[in-house]
Amino acid sequence: MKVKVAINGYGTIGKRVADAVSLQDDMEVVGVTKTKPDFEARMGAEKYGLYAAIPDRVKAFEDAGIEVKGTIEDLLEKADIVVDCSPGKVGAENKPLYEKAGVKAIFQGGEKAHVAEVSFSSLANYDDAVGKSFVRVVSCNTTGLARVLSILRDMYELRKVRATMIRRVVDPKEDKKGLVNGIMPDPVKLPSHHAEDVKTVLPDVNIVTTAFKVPTTLMHLHSIAVEIDGNVSVDDVISRFDEEPRIMLFSKEEGFTSTAKIIEFAREYRLRYDLFENAVWRESINFHDGELYITQAIHQEAIVVPENIDAIRAMFELADKQESMKKTNRTLGIA
Ligand SMILES: NC(=O)C1=CN([C@@H]2O[C@H](COP(=O)(O)OP(=O)(O)OC[C@H]3O[C@@H](n4cnc5c(N)ncnc54)[C@H](O)[C@@H]3O)[C@@H](O)[C@H]2O)C=CC1
Numbered sequence: 001m002k003v004k005v006a007i008n009g010y011g012t013i014g015k016r017v018a019d020a021v022s023l024q025d026d027m028e029v030v031g032v033t034k035t036k037p038d039f040e041a042r043m044g045a046e047k048y049g050l051y052a053a054i055p056d057r058v059k060a061f062e063d064a065g066i067e068v069k070g071t072i073e074d075l076l077e078k079a080d081i082v083v084d085c086s087p088g089k090v091g092a093e094n095k096p097l098y099e100k101a102g103v104k105a106i107f108q109g110g111e112k113a114h115v116a117e118v119s120f121s122s123l124a125n126y127d128d129a130v131g132k133s134f135v136r137v138v139s140c141n142t143t144g145l146a147r148v149l150s151i152l153r154d155m156y157e158l159r160k161v162r163a164t165m166i167r168r169v170v171d172p173k174e175d176k177k178g179l180v181n182g183i184m185p186d187p188v189k190l191p192s193h194h195a196e197d198v199k200t201v202l203p204d205v206n207i208v209t210t211a212f213k214v215p216t217t218l219m220h221l222h223s224i225a226v227e228i229d230g231n232v233s234v235d236d237v238i239s240r241f242d243e244e245p246r247i248m249l250f251s252k253e254e255g256f257t258s259t260a261k262i263i264e265f266a267r268e269y270r271l272r273y274d275l276f277e278n279a280v281w282r283e284s285i286n287f288h289d290g291e292l293y294i295t296q297a298i299h300q301e302a303i304v305v306p307e308n309i310d311a312i313r314a315m316f317e318l319a320d321k322q323e324s325m326k327k328t329n330r331t332l333g334i335a
């Protein structure tokens, strides 16, 4: 029996999670929702079957000639789990609907941690989500940090982590908001929320983060410094990153001089140029005066997709961490 998955909010994350679910043999998409009868709604209706996220909007879809199969309540009746991909903070408002329907739910990183029983990142804390009903997959920047720190935590005693995030201002589809010319401290009052978020999945890591928005839509960039006791072998770190499918190493020598070049590579590599992996610059990994330095880029639209699939498997106890990650990697082409 396949786990029946509903996607509430067929936007940037929702459409990618729906496609990833449909590639698995142990789960299936039973429908997706939209609030407005736009082109994404039409595509969702054709691909997966569309339901109105807001019940009194059914007529608006019908008037636009988009087939709508019912409301979110109808969809939840068919589902074992809902992946809430609505805009930040809206997931918490949707939660009572899920509780009433008696379905499990996954929330995204735009929600506060307390919306769920546990926050989740596959490498950091897969086992914490096993059998749970409400799980939050942490945000894109947090997922990027949690992956590298999980690997380093298994190798060394981490004393202190300091990370600066240069954040893409909006996703490529946005035309109503953005930053045309400037660099925006976000937040102005430091530190940023990402460190507290990392601690929801890696509670023992001493970390402080800062963040700034810049006028690009391509990727986020992280400059990470990790204070480590004792000797660190840069070669060991590189080979461990090389072994981990969710990390991809890029080299300046090969022409990867910026996020623009990484995206140019990804355009050839995957549908929607989705880079599910952390893009770590090989040459950036170096150890100096007790600190390990790493620079990485994160494709914000894609990175949390494999984690959503693993979270479903953990919540239904379909597989252990290794088995789930392996299966997710294989089906999404994460080599
Ligand atoms: N875009 C990104 O870079 C990332 C976003 N996230 C998180 O994922 C979540 C979704 O973000 P995006 O996909 O970027 O947003 P989005 O704006 O692209 O998509 C949100 C979708 O939710 C729908 N929606 C609006 N109100 C709704 C409601 N009341 N109930 C159900 N659906 C509703 C909208 O029609 C839209 O299709 C947020 O929590 C965000 O913080 C996490 C990682 C990366």
Ligand SMILES: O=C(OP(=O)(O)O)[C@H](O)COP(=O)(O)O
Residues within 6 Å of the ligand: 088, 109, 110, 139, 140, 141, 142, 167, 169, 170, 300
């Ligand atoms: O999860 C994300 O960022 P975050 O890790 O900085 O919270 C996504 O890039 C969403 O960011 P946005 O809130 O600027 O759209």
